[in-house]
Amino acid sequence: MKPKKARKKFSYYMANVGITGLVLFAILPLFWTFYVSLREEVSITRYPTMLTTKNLSFLAYTHIWRDTNFPVLIRNSLIVSSMTVLLSLVLGTAAGYALSRAKFKGRQGVLLSYLVIRLIPGVLLLVPIYIMMYKFHLLDTYFGLTFAYTTFTLPATIWLMKGFFDSLPPDLENAARVDGCSRLGAMWRISLPLVLPGLAATGTLTAITAWNDVLFAIMLTSSNKARTWPVGLREMIGEFQLPWQLLTATAIMSLLPVVIGFALVGRKMVAGITAGSLKE
Amino acid sequence: MIALFIFYPLYRGVFLAFTRTKLLEGPDSTLIGFENFKNLFADPTFITALKNTFVFAAFGLTSQMLLGLGAAMLLSKERKYIGLIRVLVVLPWFTPPVVTAYMWRFMLDTNAGIIIQLLKDVGISFGEVGIWGNPHLAIFGALFVDLWASYPFFMLFILAGIQGIPKDMRESTSVDGASAFQHFRFVVLPLIKPVLIVSGLLGVIHLINSPTLMLLLTNGGPGDSTLVLPLYAFRQAFQGYDFGYASAISVLVLAAIAGFAMVYIRFAKFGKED
Numbered sequence: 001m002k003p004k005k006a007r008k009k010f011s012y013y014m015a016n017v018g019i020t021g022l023v024l025f026a027i028l029p030l031f032w033t034f035y036v037s038l039r040e041e042v043s044i045t046r047y048p049t050m051l052t053t054k055n056l057s058f059l060a061y062t063h064i065w066r067d068t069n070f071p072v073l074i075r076n077s078l079i080v081s082s083m084t085v086l087l088s089l090v091l092g093t094a095a096g097y098a099l100s101r102a103k104f105k106g107r108q109g110v111l112l113s114y115l116v117i118r119l120i121p122g123v124l125l126l127v128p129i130y131i132m133m134y135k136f137h138l139l140d141t142y143f144g145l146t147f148a149y150t151t152f153t154l155p156a157t158i159w160l161m162k163g164f165f166d167s168l169p170p171d172l173e174n175a176a177r178v179d180g181c182s183r184l185g186a187m188w189r190i191s192l193p194l195v196l197p198g199l200a201a202t203g204t205l206t207a208i209t210a211w212n213d214v215l216f217a218i219m220l221t222s223s224n225k226a227r228t229w230p231v232g233l234r235e236m237i238g239e240f241q242l243p244w245q246l247l248t249a250t251a252i253m254s255l256l257p258v259v260i261g262f263a264l265v266g267r268k269m270v271a272g273i274t275a276g277s278l279k280e
Numbered sequence: 281m282i283a284l285f286i287f288y289p290l291y292r293g294v295f296l297a298f299t300r301t302k303l304l305e306g307p308d309s310t311l312i313g314f315e316n317f318k319n320l321f322a323d324p325t326f327i328t329a330l331k332n333t334f335v336f337a338a339f340g341l342t343s344q345m346l347l348g349l350g351a352a353m354l355l356s357k358e359r360k361y362i363g364l365i366r367v368l369v370v371l372p373w374f375t376p377p378v379v380t381a382y383m384w385r386f387m388l389d390t391n392a393g394i395i396i397q398l399l400k401d402v403g404i405s406f407g408e409v410g411i412w413g414n415p416h417l418a419i420f421g422a423l424f425v426d427l428w429a430s431y432p433f434f435m436l437f438i439l440a441g442i443q444g445i446p447k448d449m450r451e452s453t454s455v456d457g458a459s460a461f462q463h464f465r466f467v468v469l470p471l472i473k474p475v476l477i478v479s480g481l482l483g484v485i486h487l488i489n490s491p492t493l494m495l496l497l498t499n500g501g502p503g504d505s506t507l508v509l510p511l512y513a514f515r516q517a518f519q520g521y522d523f524g525y526a527s528a529i530s531v532l533v534l535a536a537i538a539g540f541a542m543v544y545i546r547f548a549k550f551g552k553e554d
Contacts, residue, residue, distance in 0.1 A: 123489075215492055258376065
């Protein structure tokens with residue numbers, strides 16, 4: 001009995017080491033980046049591995065906030081992300097609800113198209129979308145980016161919302177309808193409040209997708225009118241000398257909204273993604 | 281909306297692949313049949329990109345799935361703070377690609393990169409050019425960065441699969457005298473096989489389709505040593521403004537992925553019947 005107990009203890013110990021390793025692997029690079037953003041440029045390149053608390057400051061942050069156009073880009077990103085969330089949620093909730101409740105013909109087709117869309121290389125759509133936006137005069141506008149992002153987030157939104165609606169017992173709505181609620185009223189007053197956490201998670205996921213995108217942002221914007229922050233960060237990169245302190249500070253600033261959103265609804269989001277995809 | 285923004289562009293994209301459309305020559309396209317495709321196979325850069333894409337996808341899938349499986353096994357048992365731990369481990373997957381790319385470009389930088397410097401201190405040196413300047417190493421650098429950013433995706437899927445297995449299963453196999461490894465090999469692995477299949481497919485699609493990481497990390501360099509197909513298409517379209525050629529590359533990628541997916545699903549179903 002004794003060696004078995006010892007082995008169990010050993011494997012528990014090993015699991016702890018493994019888990020600590022995984023967590024460090026995930027967050028140490030982010031912490032190091034944050035630390036570097038507080039250091040002076042000279043010391044970053046001259047003593048790359050030095051750990052010190054001397055001369056640390058938020059100077060890079062105040063510099064970026066005051067003297068560059070980065071706040072404008074952040075504002076653009078916030079606007080585009082919010083518009084994308086709004087549009088995706090309105091359309092996605094309606095479609096997800098319909099798919100969850102109604103049993104109409106071609107239902108399978110709609111669900112299948114979700115998977116097919118994932119197969120299509122984004123680059124293949126980039127060119128025609130660029131030409132379309134050009135024709136509709138939507139290049140370099142909030143709406144142009146919003147439409148492009150919604151296209152890519154909508155399938156996932158529909159899929160997730162359908163999953164959340166599926167998990168509600170249909171009797172709940174039936175009871176409300178017996179009590180004299182209309183179909184729409186039952187959805188609005190009974191089901192929607194119940195899927196609110198799901199709605200928040202889906203919205204956050206959509207927001208992060210729009211916030212993080214680089215490819216469409218590079219292509220569909222050409223001035224500060226609608227340009228988003230990833231494009232701005234990319235343009236900070238010079239040919240030879242990289243301004244590490246500014247780069248890292250900008251990166252950390254842009255990461256902040258993602259971390260906050262993730263901290264609030266991360267668990268629900270993660271659960272929704274896997275549950276939705278596994279029902280195949 | 282999906283029809284307007286996905287299926288119409290898809291149709292236009294495939295159509296463009298059969299035309300000569302160069303923005304520098306005006307907005308018109310002329311139908312030229314398969315000429316773009318013919319040119320592709322005579323284009324040495326395309327062949328290089330094809331090879332790189334294959335290497336990237338093969339190594340990427342293997343490394344990410346193995347680490348994802350290991351991590352999922354570790355994180356599947358309930359313990360203190362497990363919810364927080366899971367969220368932290370998944371964070372890299374949601375980190376903006378721009379941040380991921382520049383962060384790692386920095387940490388693996390020859391002069392200022394902490395990892396390179398620490399490795400130098402223990403005697404592992406990457407020489408003057410470091411990782412990003414070495415045509416043989418750069419793609420493995422990119423693979424490492426993508427491992428960091430993308431393995432949580434596999435971890436999540438596999439974790440969900442493991443959690444679907446009834447908890448008392450391990451008890452009954454241990455009564456029968458099965459070791460932990462035997463339990464994993466003969467009970468867990470067959471049960472999570474469908475999850476591995478689905479996540480593998482989605483993972484490969486992601487690895488092949490997305491030019492974002494390479495665009496930001498190496499931009500294909502040094503030389504063409506990390507040029508992958510979607511990045512080549514992106515370059516043709518928005519630096520060379522040759523929309524026809526770019527579409528032809530993308531259509532080939534789409535055809536390859538669709539073909540792969542079909543064979544893969546057929547194969548996966550076939551395995552299930554044994």
